[in-house]
Each structure stands twice: as structure tokens, then as C-alpha cells.
Amino acid sequence: MxxxxxxxxxxxxxxGRVESSLHDxxxxxxxxxxxxPEAWLVFDPTVAxxxxxxxxxxxxxxxxxxxQAQRDVLVVHPRDDPTNPETGVFSTRSQDRPNPIGLHRVRxxxxxxxxxxxxxxxxxxxxxxxxxxxxLPQGR
Amino acid sequence: MxxxxxxxxxxxxxxGRVESSLHDxxxxxxxxxxxxPEAWLVFDPTVAxxxxxxxxxxxxxxxxxxxQAQRDVLVVHPRDDPTNPETGVFSTRSQDRPNPIGLHRVRxxxxxxxxxxxxxxxxxxxxxxxxxxxxLPQGR
Numbered sequence: 001m002x003x004x005x006x007x008x009x010x011x012x013x014x015x016g017r018v019e020s021s022l023h024d025x026x027x028x029x030x031x032x033x034x035x036x037p038e039a040w041l042v043f044d045p046t047v048a049x050x051x052x053x054x055x056x057x058x059x060x061x062x063x064x065x066x067x068q069a070q071r072d073v074l075v076v077h078p079r080d081d082p083t084n085p086e087t088g089v090f091s092t093r094s095q096d097r098p099n100p101i102g103l104h105r106v107r108x109x110x111x112x113x114x115x116x117x118x119x120x121x122x123x124x125x126x127x128x129x130x131x132x133x134x135x136l137p138q139g140r
Numbered sequence: 141m142x143x144x145x146x147x148x149x150x151x152x153x154x155x156g157r158v159e160s161s162l163h164d165x166x167x168x169x170x171x172x173x174x175x176x177p178e179a180w181l182v183f184d185p186t187v188a189x190x191x192x193x194x195x196x197x198x199x200x201x202x203x204x205x206x207x208q209a210q211r212d213v214l215v216v217h218p219r220d221d222p223t224n225p226e227t228g229v230f231s232t233r234s235q236d237r238p239n240p241i242g243l244h245r246v247r248x249x250x251x252x253x254x255x256x257x258x259x260x261x262x263x264x265x266x267x268x269x270x271x272x273x274x275x276l277p278q279g280r
Contacts, residue, residue, distance in 0.1 A: 008268070009153045010205050012239050047238060050214040053231035060230075063241055065150050074190040090200075090272040091193035098187060099152050099270045101203055101241070105280050128148070130239045132230040139279070140245050 012065060014128035015050070016043040016114075022124040036122040041129055043114040051132065054108060054116055062104040063131035064123050069100030102127070105135060152205060154268035155190070156183035156254075162264040176262040181269055183254040191272065194248060194256055202244040203271035204263050209240030242267070245275060 020039035041062060043051045054060065073096035078084045089097040102123055110117035160179035181202060183191045194200065213236035218224045229237040242263055250257035 007153075009151045010207065010268075011149045012152045013147075013149045015238050047214060047230075050228045050230045050238070052215075053228040055231075058231075061243065063239075067150065074187060075192075088190045088193040090187075090190045091195075091198075091274055093273055093276070097271065098155050098190070099203075101271050103201065103243075103273060128150075131237065131241050133233055133243060134231055136233070 012130055014044070014065065014130060015047045015132075016041055016129040018042075018064065018121065018123045018125060018127040018129060019115075020121065020123065020125045020127075022122070024124060036120045038109065038117055038119055039121040039123070041116040041118060041121075041132070043116070043129070045114060048114050051114060051116065054111060054132070056108050056111060058108050059135040060106060060108060060118070061131075061133045061135060062102075062106055062118070062121065062123075062129060063133075064102035064104065065128045065130050066095045066100035066102050066123075067128060068095075070096040071098055071100060073097060101130070152270050154184070154205065154270060155187045155272075156181055156269040158182075158204065158261065158263045158265060158267040158269060159255075160261065160263065160265045160267075162262070164264060176260045178249060178257055178259055179261040179263070181256040181258060181272070183256070183269070185254060188254050191254065191256065194251060194272070196248050196251060198248050199275040200246060200248060200258070201271075201273045201275060202242075202246055202258070202261065202263075202269060203273075204242035204244065205268045205270050206235045206240035206242050206263075207268060208235075210236040211238055211240060213237060241270070 019042050075086045076094045078092050106118035106121050159182050215226045216234045218232050246258035
């Protein structure tokens with residue numbers, strides 16, 4: 001890849017924000033199924049048409065932008081445990097990585113206008129949401 | 141959300157690129173498990189340390205940036221079929237959406253330096269790769 005290519009970039013713009021009782025990175029569980037609370041996905045009114053078909057009971061992927069992550073990190077000790085051997089970030093779910101996209105698989109428990117309540121979201125309060133996709137019937 | 145908040149943006153920078161026999165958007169299957177070919181993930185040398193632990197047999201999520209997508213689209217006819225009712229994009233896997241992140245769950249079949257060959261990747265040739273994460277043992 002040439003030097004000019006590696007400076008290529010795109011703009012990612014939040015479509016909403018997480019509203020959660022989790023208030024700092026240290027307190028958040030590593031994965032949603034490890035005991036994360038319910039939380040609200042609060043969509044920006046400008047994308048209301050895009051979220052109008054989200055329904056209670058549906059399983060979705062929520063994509064967040066982990067804006068407090070360190071983007072210059074390429075290897076980590078998994079789960080912040082120094083006894084785990086250093087591992088390339090693309091083989092881990094570390095928040096610290098070149099493009100800190102968070103991937104969260106959650107179930108919708110309530111919809112109130114442009115607010116969607118979900119189970120087991122490990123993102124903390126204020127985290128930008130950048131995309132939402134359905135989990136397909138094949139479970140993928 | 142205030143007007144100033146909705147203009148917030150982040151920079152997403154490719155970490156590599158897809159090398160595939162799929163050469164245009166019309167020819168690509170809608171989902172990888174619908175008959176997509178094998179393809180190479182070609183990582184930028186600057187992130188080589190981050191991909192060093194990717195291993196043959198591992199199942200991974202590949203995140204792409206669908207740079208040819210239309211970002212002002214909020215509702216679509218799913219699967220480009222006009223007989224399907226218009227649906228909010230966050231309930232579909234449409235490429236056209238505010239932040240066109242592609243999510244691809246694939247298995248690694250070969251590793252050659254900073255090139256990783258995977259099965260069933262429906263992204264077309266030249267698509268920017270922005271992140272890679274492991275599928276967790278729980279299948280999530």
C-alpha cells in the first residue's frame with residue numbers, strides 16, 4: 001500500500017448516543033453477556049426514519065465509536081491482565097485499536113419514539129452510536 | 141441531541157483492503173453465506189503487529205467501509221426488491237446507510253505475511269478494511 005493510500009480517511013458521524021448507568025470505562029464489563037445492564041439507544045431525530053422498524057424482541061448489532069480508546073495501540077494483554085501474553089489487537093476485543101468500533105449484540109426490550117431500550121449493553125453512558133444492523137435469522 | 145452534537149465526527153482510516161474476484165457491486169451476493177468466493181485481506185504494513193496472531197481456522201468479523209454506498213438513505217426496499225415494503229435501514233443490511241460499515245463473518249483459510257485468505261467474503265475488490273475482531277467462543 002502506498003503512503004498516500006494509508007493517509008486515506010472517511011468521516012464517521014454519530015447517529016445517536018448510549019444512555020446507561022455505566023459511567024466509566026473501568027466499571028464496564030468486558031462483554032455484554034458478562035452482566036451488563038439495560039441501556040437506552042437514543043437516536044438523533046435526523047435518522048428517525050432509519051430506526052422506525054426496530055421492534056421489541058428483535059436481536060440487533062449496535063456499532064459504537066469508542067471515543068476514549070487509544071488508536072495507536074497494536075498489541076495488548078487481553079482483558080487487561082498482564083499475565084495474558086501480548087496479542088495483536090485484531091485477535092482481541094480490546095477497545096484500544098486503530099479504528100475503535102465497538103460491536104454489541106443485544107436484544108430490544110422497549111421502543112419509545114426514537115429511544116430504544118436494549119439488554120446487556122456494555123457501552124458506557126454517552127458513547128456515540130454509529131450504526132445498527134439486524135442479526136440475521138441464521139444467527140449471523 | 142443539539143445541532144452542534146449532530147455535526148460531531150470522527151476519522152476512520154483503512155487498515156487494509158480486500159483483494160477479491162468480485163469486481164462490482166451488482167455482482168456481489170447480498171450475504172457471504174450466499175455463495176461468495178474466497179478473498180484476501182491485505183493489511184497495511186503499518187498494522188502488521190495488530191494482525192500477527194490471526195490463525196488459520198479462526199472465525200473473525202471483518203469490518204469494511206462501503207465507500208461506494210449512499211449515505212443519505214434512511215429507508216430501502218430490502219434486497220433491492222421493489223415488492224418488499226420500504227424498511228428503515230437500521231432494520232436491514234443495506235449498504236446504503238449513514239455510516240456504511242460492512243460486517244462480514246468469515247473463516248481464515250490461509251495466512252501469508254500480512255495477507256490473510258478468508259472464505260465467503262461478499263465484499264468486492266478494493267473495499268477498505270477498517271477493523272477485524274475475533275468471533276468469541278460463545279459464537280458472538
